[in-house]
Amino acid sequence: MNQTTFKPLVHGIFDPATWTVTYVVYEKPGGACAIIDSVLDFDTKSGRTSHASADKVVHYVHEHNLRVKWILETHAHADHLTAAPYLKEKLGGQIGIGAHIAQVQQVFKQVFNLEDEFKTDGSQFDVLLSANQSIALDEGVGHIMDVPGHTPACVAYQFGDAVFVGDTLFMPDVGTARCDFPGGNAQSLYASVQKLLSLPDDTRLFMCHDYPPTDRAVAFVSTVAEQRTKNIHVHHGVSESDFVRMRKQRDATLEMPALILPSVQINIRAGNLPPAEANGTHYLKIPLNSL
Numbered sequence: 644m645n646q647t648t649f650k651p652l653v654h655g656i657f658d659p660a661t662w663t664v665t666y667v668v669y670e671k672p673g674g675a676c677a678i679i680d681s682v683l684d685f686d687t688k689s690g691r692t693s694h695a696s697a698d699k700v701v702h703y704v705h706e707h708n709l710r711v712k713w714i715l716e717t718h719a720h721a722d723h724l725t726a727a728p729y730l731k732e733k734l735g736g737q738i739g740i741g742a743h744i745a746q747v748q749q750v751f752k753q754v755f756n757l758e759d760e761f762k763t764d765g766s767q768f769d770v771l772l773s774a775n776q777s778i779a780l781d782e783g784v785g786h787i788m789d790v791p792g793h794t795p796a797c798v799a800y801q802f803g804d805a806v807f808v809g810d811t812l813f814m815p816d817v818g819t820a821r822c823d824f825p826g827g828n829a830q831s832l833y834a835s836v837q838k839l840l841s842l843p844d845d846t847r848l849f850m851c852h853d854y855p856p857t858d859r860a861v862a863f864v865s866t867v868a869e870q871r872t873k874n875i876h877v878h879h880g881v882s883e884s885d886f887v888r889m890r891k892q893r894d895a896t897l898e899m900p901a902l903i904l905p906s907v908q909i910n911i912r913a914g915n916l917p918p919a920e921a922n923g924t925h926y927l928k929i930p931l932n933s934l
């Protein structure tokens with residue numbers, strides 16, 4: 644297969660509760676697929692997790708007779724919990740994330756004062772993926788791109804002409820991801836965005852989220868050409884210093900995401916719950932006056 648003309652099929656499932664898009668990427672019905680950035684539903688009032696969103700993915704995979712090879716994360720999300728272990732149990736596949744996740748685990752092990760046994764080497768995940776490493780579907784091969792900035796461990800996944808950009812670019816009228824979480828860096832995000840914008844004009848860029856203005860419907864795919872001309876934060880001509888100034892000013896006005904505390908504690912464990920306490924119940928922590 645000619646990897647430059649490889650055009651995978653992409654199905655996006657939008658979760659209105661967290662504004663997240665989960666993708667199923669594949670070459671043909673009946674073949675192998677990757678699932679990118681799944682969502683585990685979480686009710687903050689009761690502390691209950693549930694699987695309605697993940698079951699949409701399960702349904703789609705069954706309906707198209709796909710074989711799950713990869714369950715991928717673009718980063719340790721701060722706004723939704725991952726359903727990766729649930730999907731692995733239902734569908735198989737290997738859970739992968741960018742190799743720099745270890746840095747994120749180190750930061751949050753401190754923030755949450757996690758148990759001594761919590762490893763900060765990424766070993767909770769099945770595979771740690773490094774830049775330029777390739778991952779195969781059937782004949783088509785995907786590549787990993789390091790795109791740090793929103794977190795130090797963010798990666799994008801490129802399968803042929805489709806790139807799953809994680810929290811870097813958003814739709815052109817929304818802009819870019821925030822850089823103010825622990826380990827975030829606006830200069831790095833600018834460099835990562837330039838890397839994405841240097842891809843061919845017609846490359847399809849799939850967003851991790853959409854926060855649509857009131858006058859348009861949810862959308863989650865654009866092209867490099869559209870982003871270069873229209874992205875409100877990083878269109879052609881915006882310098883690194885302009886971007887960093889804008890990003891810092893804007894980040895200073897943003898509240899923490901509603902699910903940051905549960906999300907991070909679950910997601911740095913590859914989606915697993917913290918160890919149960921002596922009574923058999925799993926607990927999450929709330930660090931006071933810390934974030």
Ligand SMILES: [Fe+2]
Pocket residue numbers: 718719720721722793810
């Ligand atoms: Fe994120």
